[in-house]
Amino acid sequence: MNSFHRPPRHPHAWAWLFAASQLAVVAIWWRWGWQPGLAALLVSHLTLVWATLRPQSRLLSPVLTRLPTAEPVVWLTIDDGPSDDTRAMLDLLDARNxxxxxxxxxxxxxxxxxxxxxxxxxxxxxxQHSHTHPQARFWALPPMAMRAQIDDAQAALTQLAGAPPRWFRAVVGMANPFVAAALKRHGLARVAWSARGFDAVMQEPAGVASRIERDLAPGAIVLLHEGARHGRNVETLAAVLDRLDQHGYRTVLPEQLEAQA
Known part of the structure; x- marks a missing residue:
């Protein structure tokens, strides 16, 4: 089976690359002075910050942003549960096949x-989506705290579901340099998205569906949420499913595509 499930293989490669960049900064500073050296220092650090804050960045670890297919299918992903919305969402998904x-x-x-x-x-x-969903600080967690978030969630979900999760999504999509090592321990592959409607904060289902519609393409990974305070996530899911039907898309799990490959 040809798999696109890719856990990190070299989770500490970023550290060697960053160390090499700092040696280059020292060399630039010594050879050309403090102004070019300071500029190089800022670029090296801002690159690391960018890689952490951008969900689709592959600089720190592999990340899946779309399914490798030309078929009119999308991977529908729903974050932040379980919640009061879960059962209604399951009923809706069943009704829409x-x-x-x-x-x-x-x-x-x-x-x-x-x-x-x-x-x-x-x-x-x-x-898996972390153990406690520390939304404001997940991107800045130190190594042991990051490992605990991923280890504890993996243990809990494995026990409850009867099988270990294979996929991980960082909180708010932001994965700092310490995520990769924890993912490798559990064989977890990181997932981002290619179509989102900001339904965790936007209350109007039609507006969310329109945003997602603009980014629909074969293999798109659609990001949705459940349990938002505005209470309209179930309506939003229905609106998104309507748009998928209108454009001839169907939903698929990645394991189904892997089995066909």
């Missing part, structure tokens, strides 16, 4: 174990 991967938060899954089992029982995927 659609499949999705739910990227679950570990401690939320432990609080609602029956929903984790229901997701798996109905044939949907389960991915």
């Amino acid at each position: 659609a499949r999705a991967t739910f990227f679950l938060v570990g401690d939320r899954a432990q609080a609602r174990p029956e929903l984790v089992g229901e997701i798996a029982r109905r044939g949907h995927g389960i991915g």
Whole structure:
């Protein structure tokens, strides 16, 4: 089977590259003076920050941004559950003959174990989305805290779902240099997205669906959420499924494409 599930192979390569860049900074500073040296220093550090904050960046670890297919299919992904929306979303997906991967938060899954089992029982995927979803500081977590977030969530979801998740999505998509080593330990592959509608904050389902519609393409990874405070995530999912139908797209799980390859 030809797999596009790619956990990090060299999780510490970034450190060697960064060290080499700092040696280059020293050489530039010594040879041409402080102004070029300072500019080189800023570029090297800003590159690391950019790689952390940009969800689609592959500089720190491999990341899947779209499925490698020319078929009119998309991977529907739903973050931040389980929540009060989960069961209604499952019913809607069943009614529309659609499949999705739910990227679950570990401690939320432990609080609602029956929903984790229901997701798996109905044939949907389960991915990992950290253990406590520290939205404001996930991108800046130090090594041990990052490892705990990923280790604890993987243990919780494996126990509840009966199988270990294969896919990981960073909180807010931002993965700092310490994510890769933790992913490698569990054979997790990082997933970003190629189509999003900001439904965690936007309340109008039609507006979210229109934003996603603009980025639809074969193999698109669609990012949606559940449990937002505005309470309209289920309506938004229905609107997005309508747009997919209008454009002749169907939903698929990556494992189905891997099996066909």
